[in-house]
Amino acid sequence: xxxxxxxxxxxxxxxxxxxxxxxxxxxxxxxxxxxxxxxxxxxxxxxxxxxxxxxxxxxxxxxxxxxxxxxxxxxxxxxxxxxxxxxxxxxxxxxxxxxxxxxxxxxxxxxxxxxxxxxxxxxxxxxxxxxxxxxxxxxxxxxxxxxxxxxxxxxxxxxxxxxxxxxxxxxxxxxxxxxxxxxxxxxxxxxxxxxxxxxxxxxxxxxxxxxxxxxxxxxxxxxxxxxxxxxxxxxxxxxxxxxxxxxxxxxxxxxxxxxxxxxxxxxxxxxxxxxxxxxxxxxxxxxxxxxxxxxxxxxxxxxxxxxxxxxxxxxxxxxxxxxxxxxxxxxxxxxxxxxxxxxxxxxxxxxxxxxxxxxxxxxxxxxxxxxxxxxxxxxxxxxxxxxxxxxxxxxxxxxxxxxxxxxxxxxxxxxxxxxxxxxxxxxxxxxxxxxxxxxxxxxxxxxxxxxxxxxxxxxxx
Amino acid sequence: xxxxxxxxxxxxxxxxxxxxxxxxxxxxxxxxxxxxxxxxxxxxxxxxxxxxxxxxxxxxxxxxxxxxxxxxxxxxxxxxxxxxxxxxxxxxxxxxxxxxxxxxxxxxxxxxxxxxxxxxxxxxxxxxxxxxxxxxxxxxxxxxxxxxxxxxxxxxxxxxxxxxxxxxxxxxxxxxxxxxxxxxxxxxxxxxxxxxxxxxxxxxxxxxxxxxxxxxxxxxxxxxxxxxxxxxxxxxxxxxxxxxxxxxxxxxxxxxxxxxxxxxxxxxxxxxxxxxxxxxxxxxxxxxxxxxxxxxxxxxxxxxxxxxxxxxxxxxxxxxxxxxxxxxxxxxxxxxxxxxxxxxxxxxxxxxxx
Numbered sequence: 076x077x078x079x080x081x082x083x084x085x086x087x088x089x090x091x092x093x094x095x096x097x098x099x100x101x102x103x104x105x106x107x108x109x110x111x112x113x114x115x116x117x118x119x120x121x122x123x124x125x126x127x128x129x130x131x132x133x134x135x136x137x138x139x140x141x142x143x144x145x146x147x148x149x150x151x152x153x154x155x156x157x158x159x160x161x162x163x164x165x166x167x168x169x170x171x172x173x174x175x176x177x178x179x180x181x182x183x184x185x186x187x188x189x190x191x192x193x194x195x196x197x198x199x200x201x202x203x204x205x206x207x208x209x210x211x212x213x214x215x216x217x218x219x220x221x222x223x224x225x226x227x228x229x230x231x232x233x234x235x236x237x238x239x240x241x242x243x244x245x246x247x248x249x250x251x252x253x254x255x256x257x258x259x260x261x262x263x264x265x266x267x268x269x270x271x272x273x274x275x276x277x278x279x280x281x282x283x284x285x286x287x288x289x290x291x292x293x294x295x296x297x298x299x300x301x302x303x304x305x306x307x308x309x310x311x312x313x314x315x316x317x318x319x320x321x322x323x324x325x326x327x328x329x330x331x332x333x334x335x336x337x338x339x340x341x342x343x344x345x346x347x348x349x350x351x352x353x354x355x356x357x358x359x360x361x362x363x364x365x366x367x368x369x370x371x372x373x374x375x376x377x378x379x380x381x382x383x384x385x386x387x388x389x390x391x392x393x394x395x396x397x398x399x400x401x402x403x404x405x406x407x408x409x410x411x412x413x414x415x416x417x418x419x420x421x422x423x424x425x426x427x428x429x430x431x432x433x434x435x436x437x438x439x440x441x442x443x444x445x446x447x448x449x450x451x452x453x454x455x456x457x458x459x460x461x462x463x464x465x466x467x468x469x470x471x472x473x474x475x476x477x478x479x480x481x482x483x484x485x486x487x488x489x490x491x492x493x494x495x496x497x498x499x500x501x502x503x504x505x506x507x508x509x510x511x512x513x514x515x516x517x518x519x520x521x522x523x524x525x526x527x528x529x530x531x532x533x534x535x536x
Numbered sequence: 537x538x539x540x541x542x543x544x545x546x547x548x549x550x551x552x553x554x555x556x557x558x559x560x561x562x563x564x565x566x567x568x569x570x571x572x573x574x575x576x577x578x579x580x581x582x583x584x585x586x587x588x589x590x591x592x593x594x595x596x597x598x599x600x601x602x603x604x605x606x607x608x609x610x611x612x613x614x615x616x617x618x619x620x621x622x623x624x625x626x627x628x629x630x631x632x633x634x635x636x637x638x639x640x641x642x643x644x645x646x647x648x649x650x651x652x653x654x655x656x657x658x659x660x661x662x663x664x665x666x667x668x669x670x671x672x673x674x675x676x677x678x679x680x681x682x683x684x685x686x687x688x689x690x691x692x693x694x695x696x697x698x699x700x701x702x703x704x705x706x707x708x709x710x711x712x713x714x715x716x717x718x719x720x721x722x723x724x725x726x727x728x729x730x731x732x733x734x735x736x737x738x739x740x741x742x743x744x745x746x747x748x749x750x751x752x753x754x755x756x757x758x759x760x761x762x763x764x765x766x767x768x769x770x771x772x773x774x775x776x777x778x779x780x781x782x783x784x785x786x787x788x789x790x791x792x793x794x795x796x797x798x799x800x801x802x803x804x805x806x807x808x809x810x811x812x813x814x815x816x817x818x819x820x821x822x823x824x825x826x827x828x829x830x831x832x833x834x835x836x837x838x839x840x841x842x843x844x845x846x847x848x849x850x851x852x853x854x855x856x857x858x859x860x861x862x863x864x865x866x867x868x869x870x871x872x873x874x875x876x877x878x879x880x881x882x883x884x885x886x887x888x889x890x
Binding site: 114115118121122126127129130133134136137138149150151152154155158194196197198199200201202203204318319320452 | 602605606609610611612643644645646647648649650651654705777778781782785786787789790792793794795
């Protein structure tokens with residue numbers, strides 16, 4: 076498993092992880108991806124580049140000859156040095172750039188020809204269509220409208236989350252899905268001693284929906300080779316989906332068996348809607364459209380805000396969904412439950428409990444802001460700052476103690492002995508702390524040997 | 537204590553209330569049919585010159601569409617608006633104002649969202665040009681029709697940006713930018729409205745960029761300079777896309793990290809209100825700051841009558857360097873003061889918004 080999925084760094088789970096994921100792939104596979112007739116992958120990768128890397132590619136797009144490296148440095152100002160270095164590294168990691176001699180004999184950066192063709196096809200057009208929307212749409216007698224599809228997507232995705240949260244009464248999900256969730260490190264496998272949700276799983280539940288889907292898809296891609304399916308075909312199909320239009324339906328005619336299997340999986344997660352298993356039409360849902368754009372695009376489109384937090388740490392959850400209440404109760408103490416409302420308190424204990432589960436306060440605050448009730452959104456800042464500050468302080472409280480190994484020197488016979496040893500240790504920079512009244516010194520393990528040798532020498536004299 | 541200060545710093549980003557910024561690019565396209573057809577005619581007449589030295593509407597439009605696609609490609613949140621501008625009218629090309637959104641588009645390798653923009657713009661332009669060419673706009677004299685007046689299009693684009701900013705959900709901010717692609721020569725009529733619009737843009741913190749295909753435009757240079765945008769005159773008709781894709785695609789933040797064309801020396805001549813001529817020396821109304829090229833006893837803009845001491849006419853030619861401002865230096869001073877004021881205005885204004 077690669078860092079993209081198993082890492083606990085919150086930065087790894089945002090949309091930048093497309094890069095993290097792709098840079099783990101062997102270069103031959105990347106080359107094949109760029110060569111794929113469907114340029115949607117080039118587009119997804121392009122969108123994931125840093126702004127400066129994007130501009131480099133755009134400036135090179137219609138220049139066939141190789142530009143020397145000095146040209147690229149001349150395009151930036153001194154303030155842009157860091158961005159330039161980042162862009163160069165990124166483009167090299169993704170094999171979009173390769174080193175090659177330019178016409179003048181200087182070393183230059185060569186744009187990958189397949190990548191160039193892919194981007195050109197996207198901005199200029201003229202190539203064959205890849206979204207499959209040119210087929211007649213007459214055969215669908217009663218097309219579904221967007222609200223229906225959005226509802227469907229939310230329902231299906233909630234089923235996955237329900238299962239993850241381990242709520243009773245959750246409907247069953249397929250074995251393949253369980254495998255993906257296990258692979259993503261969100262639940263423990265059924266064969267291990269304690270099954271159920273992991274630390275990452277808790278954090279997953281607190282994420283916004285696009286990040287959840289994106290992370291899930293990455294785990295899905297990791298699992299695909301195990302099922303003997305073609306990774307490239309699967310990746311390009313996912314990106315093709317992500318650039319399709321919501322509310323439109325597309326035909327499955329001409330799909331390979333692998334693609335049909337992916338389609339069935341996605342139907343289960345609510346990424347696409349199909350009338351029946353055998354239907355030859357599918358509707359992409361808002362979960363999969365613009366997927367590669369990652370988090371933060373249209374979070375509010377996925378759910379209405381339902382949380383109100385007050386300055387007195389009281390939290391009101393306007394929902395009857397056990398899933399939402401369960402997620403909120405990860406970091407609050409639930410007091411009352413009414414038909415459409417649950418009331419709780421955010422306390423020091425409840426926050427510490429969440430922190431011990433591996434949830435960070437940033438995630439909690441982001442979650443609260445994301446799901447703030449429309450009435451709360453009128454406020455500026457959305458969340459009362461007393462609350463956010465206090466939550467942060469509770470987190471820092473846990474970081475007050477720093478644990479480090481050390482060796483204790485005590486029972487000195489005289490103050491002079493103590494001072495001599497303490498001075499020697501602090502000159503070496505290995506004394507961690509000392510107390511003259513009790514005549515004790517704590518030395519770091521690295522310095523222990525040296526200090527002991529010194530002490531023995533001194534005692535002999 | 538350090539913990540608390542760092543907490544404050546972390547909070548600062550939160551309390552501004554802005555979670556995400558959407559970029560909105562408004563492109564104003566000069567569609568003046570007379571200029572474009574002249575280009576075509578010149579290309580045919582000067583058979584000796586390479587045809588690539590003339591602008592054709594279709595090839596140039598193709599390049600502009602590639603630029604729009606590139607802009608949309610950069611970030612999925614990016615939005616474009618395209619306005620077409622004729623001598624005295626402007627139309628929204630995308631989102632379309634005159635035609636319906638095309639539904640029957642041949643599909644190719646462009647993503648659907650890009651194709652919709654491209655086809656809408658193309659068809660809207662076709663529609664406009666087919667309508668205007670026979671009898672077209674109200675005849676205002678053949679001379680004037682060569683020129684395109686941007687005031688209408690500019691103020692409409694500012695209104696559009698303003699509406700988007702107001703309608704955007706809480707926590708989201710729409711950062712607008714206007715790119716004017718000018719073909720024909722400047723029109724100095726409506727000079728005052730033009731400058732007022734530019735000041736509005738400055739207040740709104742909207743940058744105005746100008747990409748000039750024909751001769752240099754003094755008015756657009758002023759607009760660019762006042763709003764802090766970029767000004768480029770394209771030399772090669774085939775290189776429009778390269779200029780657009782390398783310079784005008786850069787957004788505000790990137791203009792400090794990537795090198796951009798140098799600021800041009802701006803000609804701050806004002807157009808007089810009486811004959812719409814660009815003048816260097818003129819008379820300025822002390823009440824409303826209207827500029828005139830010829831003296832009149834009453835201001836035609838604010839109707840104030842000028843009471844003056846006898847002898848002003850004598851003093852004017854005798855000593856232009858004396859401390860008593862002659863009309864010429866006072867007009868320059870007024871123009872300079874207006875610029876300065878407006879410039880200072882942008883700083884706190886932008887802070888206030890953020």
